[in-house]
Amino acid sequence: MTKLLKSMKDKDPGRVNMSEKKLNGTVIVTYRCNARCSMCNRYKAPSKPEEEISIETIKKLPKMYFTNITGGEPFIRKDLKDIVRELKKKSDRIVISTNGFFTDRIIDLCKEFPDVGIRISIEGLEDTNNQIRGLENGYQRGYETLKKLVDMGMKDVGFGMTVQDKNACDLVPLYEISNNLGMEFATASLHNSFYFVEAKNIIHDRIMVAENFEKLINRLLQSNSPKKWFRAYFNHGLINYIFSQKRLLPCDMSFDTFFIDPYGDVMPCNGTKDKEVMGNLNEQQWDELWNSKMADEVRAKVRTCDRNCWMIGSVSPAMHKYIWKPLMWVIIHKMKFWTKNKYSMYENKIVRDYKEGRISKEFLDRCSTCDMNSNVNNGLSKESMEQLKGKTGEEIVAEDLKNQID
Ligand code: SF4
Numbered sequence: 001m002t003k004l005l006k007s008m009k010d011k012d013p014g015r016v017n018m019s020e021k022k023l024n025g026t027v028i029v030t031y032r033c034n035a036r037c038s039m040c041n042r043y044k045a046p047s048k049p050e051e052e053i054s055i056e057t058i059k060k061l062p063k064m065y066f067t068n069i070t071g072g073e074p075f076i077r078k079d080l081k082d083i084v085r086e087l088k089k090k091s092d093r094i095v096i097s098t099n100g101f102f103t104d105r106i107i108d109l110c111k112e113f114p115d116v117g118i119r120i121s122i123e124g125l126e127d128t129n130n131q132i133r134g135l136e137n138g139y140q141r142g143y144e145t146l147k148k149l150v151d152m153g154m155k156d157v158g159f160g161m162t163v164q165d166k167n168a169c170d171l172v173p174l175y176e177i178s179n180n181l182g183m184e185f186a187t188a189s190l191h192n193s194f195y196f197v198e199a200k201n202i203i204h205d206r207i208m209v210a211e212n213f214e215k216l217i218n219r220l221l222q223s224n225s226p227k228k229w230f231r232a233y234f235n236h237g238l239i240n241y242i243f244s245q246k247r248l249l250p251c252d253m254s255f256d257t258f259f260i261d262p263y264g265d266v267m268p269c270n271g272t273k274d275k276e277v278m279g280n281l282n283e284q285q286w287d288e289l290w291n292s293k294m295a296d297e298v299r300a301k302v303r304t305c306d307r308n309c310w311m312i313g314s315v316s317p318a319m320h321k322y323i324w325k326p327l328m329w330v331i332i333h334k335m336k337f338w339t340k341n342k343y344s345m346y347e348n349k350i351v352r353d354y355k356e357g358r359i360s361k362e363f364l365d366r367c368s369t370c371d372m373n374s375n376v377n378n379g380l381s382k383e384s385m386e387q388l389k390g391k392t393g394e395e396i397v398a399e400d401l402k403n404q405i406d
Contacts, residue, residue, distance in 0.1 A: 036134025041197035100142035117156035124167035158184025202370035241310035244367035
């Protein structure tokens with residue numbers, strides 16, 4: 001436990017001298033995607049390959065203590081190895097989020113970079129996963145890729161699951177599979193933002209979904225791994241989130257954390273309704289951009305942001321920075337556990353109020369970020385939007401992949 005706290009403190013950027021300050025960064029290398037996930041419509045709005053972030057722009061990024069590479073599907077880019085090679089010069093740890101479809105490319109990259117982390121999105125057991133992700137044999141391919149990585153001796157591999165009505169029942173079974181394989185198990189729930197292209201994601205049966213989170217939380221608390229106890233806290237935060245409550249921890253995105261999109265636009269996060277731009281790294285140098293008036297204006301918006309997202313990208317830095325809050329929660333719940341009082345989702349007042357009819361479903365729906373009528377700006381450049389005239393995103397990416405093979 002002492003070791004874990006020390007490592008968390010060491011990673012806290014707020015405790016590091018400003019001149020050596022390392023940031024937490026997410027690099028969205030492409031908006032192209034070959035999956036058809038029901039909760040993410042990014043495949044309908046791909047970026048143009050020739051506009052996507054270049055090695056020259058990657059070279060301008062600052063030092064980072066953690067970098068997440070994501071998309072779209074990052075492995076659609078044939079030069080991903082070059083990107084990782086460059087990022088390794090400036091980042092202490094790299095994790096790539098992928099749908100696991102391009103097995104050969106993933107294995108090839110991991111042979112060169114065995115210390116990179118790989119998170120494969122698997123949305124449930126076979127049928128559920130394939131139904132949600134819309135990838136033929138998606139589960140089998142993802143699972144086999146993970147197995148191959150483990151057999152290769154890769155240490156940092158795991159599942160990522162976005163929990164929703166359709167797959168909540170598979171949450172604990174999938175955790176057990178990952179646990180038996182000695183893999184990491186990361187969870188999320190439905191969010192709406194420009195990044196997901198449409199704003200139609202919402203949990204309908206909140207109690208059923210929360211019950212499954214409750215079971216997972218108790219499995220995690222039962223383990224002997226401090227890392228899993230903190231994961232339990234994260235999942236407790238997801239119950240709070242699906243009931244549209246205020247975030248359990250402050251959001252400091254854009255202060256010590258950033259996202260960069262395929263066009264070189266630097267943003268605080270991927271959770272805002274419209275794209276919020278702090279500056280463009282194709283055109284500017286990092287220090288100029290990070291200390292600009294535009295960046296400060298975005299920071300002012302973050303301070304009053306009421307979207308209350310609970311995604312690992314914004315929560316993990318907050319858990320490190322405000323460690324005492326999750327730590328107290330862990331201590332209290334481990335103690336409770338030892339007295340046979342397990343974690344209960346009804347510890348959350350809002351869950352009790354809802355169950356007992358003091359709060360209606362309609363009220364919670366209105367408080368969520370789901371808005372069927374909203375026009376979400378999909379974050380594409382003018383040129384990328386142009387290519388959608390007369391062709392769908394799916395057709396564009398299918399053609400693109402065909403060309404990569406030919
Ligand atoms: S709460 Fe934080 S992560 Fe979510 S949209 Fe607002 S600024 Fe972004």
